[in-house]
Amino acid sequence: MKREWRGRCSLQQRRLEFLHSSPKNRPVIGVQKPNHMSxxxxxxxxxxxxxxxxxxxxxxxxxxxxxxxxxxxxxxxxxxxxxxxxxxxxxxxxxxxxxxxxxxxxxxxxxxxxxxxxxxxxxxxxxxxxxxxxxxxxxxxxxxxxxxxxxxxxxxxxxxxxxxxxxxxxxxxxxxxxxxxxxxxxxxxxxxxxxxxxxxxxxxxxxxxxxxxxxxxxxxxxxxxxxxxxxxLTQMGRDDEAIGALERTVALDKAFPFALSKLVASRRKRADWRSFEREQAALDEAVESGVVVDPFTFFHASSSPAHQLTCAKTYVANVAPDRGAAIRKTPSPVSRLRVAYMSADFRSHATAHLMAGVFEEHDRERFDVSAISYGPDDRGEMRNRLKAAFERFEDVSHLTDEDVAKLIRQLDIEILVDLGGFTAGARPKILARRAAPIQVNYLGFPGTMGASYIDYIMADRIVIPEAEQQHYAEKVIYLPDSYQASDARRPLLPNAPARNRVGLADDAFVYCAFNRTSKITPVLFDVWMRLLTKTAGSVLWLLDGEPIARENLRREAVARGIGAERIVFAPPVAADEHLARHQLADLFLDTLPYNAHTTASDALWAGLPILTCLGTAFAGRVAASLLNAVGLPELVTHSLDEYEGLALRIAHDSELRTALKSKLATNRTSWPLFDTIGMTRHIEKAFNEMWRRHCAGEAPASFAV
CATH class of the missing domain: 1.25.40.10 (Tetratricopeptide repeat domain)
Incomplete structure (x- = not known):
């Protein structure tokens, strides 16, 4: 953005005016040209x-x-x-x-x-x-x-x-x-x-x-x-006009910050793939050339951890640069370790559904646990549960970033866990002010934040192999089993509805893919359509989204020789109803390069096996992490050809399907994935080691719990 300056140059009031680039949220202010000089x-x-x-x-x-x-x-x-x-x-x-x-x-x-x-x-x-x-x-x-x-x-x-x-x-x-x-x-x-x-x-x-x-x-x-x-226009729901305005933005300046990534995100949300390959190449080129791209959008599209690090670094340098020196602090020997979790999503949201049990299970004799909430209050059941789970629940949605950072310091927080990263509503500028001595990236954002002020990222050896640590600005904490928390207090599943009540035939083989439309790519859709071609009486069950997304997906199916009626859409329902209807599906098909995350946890909790293909970046390796932690590594494939072949084998072998579902039902209560207490103890051990290193004057370093 620009600021106006005026210059009186002599008694004749000659003017000199120039442009000055300002921070993102400053206004655009007009500049007059200088008058004639002698x-x-x-x-x-x-x-x-x-x-x-x-x-x-x-x-x-x-x-x-x-x-x-x-x-x-x-x-x-x-x-x-x-x-x-x-x-x-x-x-x-x-x-x-x-x-x-x-x-x-x-x-x-x-x-x-x-x-x-x-x-x-x-x-x-x-x-x-x-x-x-x-x-x-x-x-x-x-x-x-x-x-x-x-x-x-x-x-x-x-x-x-x-x-x-x-x-x-x-x-x-x-x-x-x-x-x-x-x-x-x-x-x-x-x-x-x-x-x-x-x-x-x-x-x-x-x-x-x-x-x-x-x-x-x-x-x-x-x-x-x-x-x-x-x-x-996006806020008003006038999406066609919003996309038109984004197209004009990119046409005027292809390097304009966020314009290309928002345009790509808008089209993928609608399954508009007409320019998919060209847009993918443009995104990669933009990141490589230093254009500011929304990291969350890019991580949905990228398979390269190296490019993701470049994207995140460019983003933080322009949007949330480091604003403060690291805080040095030595604790009292008898004090509890003061930990705060920060999020926009302390409500009925995927992050809260995964983390609620961990918040409740923290050892209060050793940890003083707070919530820093800067998101909306939906006044729902989950919000009330979370308020009760923390020793203090600070709603800071009305405060500036600087004031939030001051509050965190006043609370004497020693470890600040950011659950948002660069997801919707996140406020990384709070972290940029070094609100706490140790700052941790965990769960909500599947990749590096590229920031010097984030000390650690909590992961596991599947989502971040040791050989790829150089692609993360943070030091890596390796939790055993899977990095993803879960809530074992989720209610038991209600009975599944009858298939005919949700638009499914009683005798159909149901391939289920309950990921967001924006995660579906044309290459993956090709695989799915071949599966429908080779599986008689099968349907693909997707989450319902925008009407235009439904139309586009059905049109894409028809273009691949599949009848539009074989694409069935599941409308939005309450969380417990959504979990229950998983029981009507036969196999969950995962997406790539961005896997199912909370969606995968939901499916496995509901007893539905997931077939995944191991990706090359954090976001594409999450389902593999979950499957290993629930004892089903055989459902992790390593290429789309292997993925397609195993899907067909499962579809055509009813005994194999039964065996997989039976194994999942047994392992769900005996393997680590849904062991909330065990996960909480692992996270606490990680906190203790981070703090031990800090108090010993040691720099952050990767370690395993």
Whole structure:
């Protein structure tokens, strides 16, 4: 994003203005072109002799500044200030030069002196306020912008920048008032876009859409405006229009942060595979070239741990860079180890369903366990259960990242476990502030976060083979058996409904694939359609999603010679009903390169065997981890040809199917996968070893429990 600067260059009020890149959440602010400079000051490369009159040196400095010769300009401004330390124009312009280089701390004292030397110059005060804003001194910045407006009430940029500060501080109504004033004075794309953001955060989506649309009309070649429009259209459920806006964003700038990954995610959610291979290649190229791509989307599409590390590193460098030094702390010998779990998903959500039992089983004599919840409160049964499971449950959804980090420090948390990573609603900027001495990536995000401030990732030897540790920024903690927690307190399954009540024929062989549509790839769908071709009377049972996804999947089936009626969709139902209907299926077909995770745990808990193909990255190895931990390694294949062959063998051999289901039923209660107490003890041992290393002054290192 951009910030506006204004420069008074001489008594003739010549202007020098330039662009400055700002953090992601700062507004886009228009920039005026510089006015004409004297012919004398156009000599770009020559240094100005110190014997010249200060006005001539200033002309030379400004000409060098305009042409991008910043070193020469800096020397000339410095020469002027040696002769006159309070020269207002030289102070102002040298301050702007430092700001242009991103050296705001160097710019601040110069612009402060310039503002004192020329207090009636609105441009000088405006630029000083901008530097204060860049240094996060927002109270001071607002005060100086108020002075600008007092001097020049129709200064649109001052209203716009005040609104931007209020927007960042979540003072949304005040921000809208400032943007309205800026628009009344001089309608601009930036003002409309920022007003749209404020309306969007207030949930006033129609007004947000109108503002973004105006921003696009005023700046049709600005990809950022189209991207912002796509975001609100997505929230409004106008997906076709949102995809169109994303397409325009990518067409204008294929390197625009997140645009390509959001476009790919939108199309895969709808099973729109018309450009699948081209989009896959574009994603890989974007990551390799340093474009900011959403890691969660990329991990769904990538089979390369090395590329995933590159993607995550680029993401954190741009979105959540390291903001604090590691905390050193020595505990009291008698104190319990203070652990906090942080998540957006302490509610009826997959993460909560896996972890609830672990939270409850922690040894309270040795561990003080807290929840840091920044997600929505659905007021449901799981939310209430989780509140009861923790010693303290902190709802921080209303707090800023900095305030959450301060709270975690005030609670004296020693190990902070992040259950979200880069999934929906996650807030990695809290971790970037080094809220706790030890910070751990676990469960919710299947891969590296690429961040220097995440010390460990909890895994197992299947999801992260030892030979691949170099593809993880974190040190790896190897839990025995599977890394994935589970909740043995899940209720017993109710009776399965009759097949005809869920659209299944009584005599059909049911291949089940209850993963999200976005995990299904054309190559995998080819395999599934061949299975239907070779298995008489079979159907493929999928989760229902968007209507257009249903249409696309059925159309893809027909294109492969399979009748549309053989693709059956399971509508959304309550969690216990969903578990129960697994009993109607004969075989669960896993996806690749992103496996079933919680979905796989659900199927195995419900007694349904899963057939998987071992992938090459964490997300594609999870089902293999679970199957090994429940004693069914024979259902892990190592190629899609092997996967297809074993699926057919199981479909055509009723005795084999019976044996697999019987083995799963026996192992479910005797093997480690669903042993919640055992998993909790393993996690606690990991915590103790992390803390022992920390207190001994040892750097984080990979280890096995």
């Amino acid at each position: 012919q004398q000051s156009r000599n770009k490369g020559a240094s100005a002799p110190s014997s010249l009159h200060p006005s001539a040196i200033l002309d030379h400095a400004i000409a060098a500044h305009r042409s991008g010769n910043l070193s020469d300009a800096e020397r000339a401004y410095t020469t002027i200030l040696k002769g006159s330390r309070t020269h207002p124009v030289a102070l102002h312009m040298l301050g702007l030069l430092h700001a242009q280089r991103g050296k705001f701390a160097d710019a601040e004292p110069l612009l402060k002196k310039a503002a004192r030397a020329d207090p009636g110059n609105a441009d000088v005060l405006f630029n000083y306020a901008n530097v204060l804003r860049a240094l996060d001194k927002t109270d001071d910045a607002l005060a100086w912008l108020a002075k600008v407006i007092a001097l020049s009430p129709n200064f649109a940029g001052a209203h716009l920048n005040r609104g931007a500060i209020l927007l960042a501080r979540k003072e949304l109504h005040g921000a809208i008032a400032e943007f309205d004033r800026a628009i009344a004075i001089a309608p601009s794309s930036a003002a409309f876009a920022n007003r749209g953001s404020a309306f969007q955060q207030l949930g006033r989506l129609d007004e947000a859409h109108g503002s973004y649309q105006s921003a696009v009309e005023l700046a049709p070649s600005d990809p950022q405006k189209h991207f912002a429009l796509s975001e609100v």
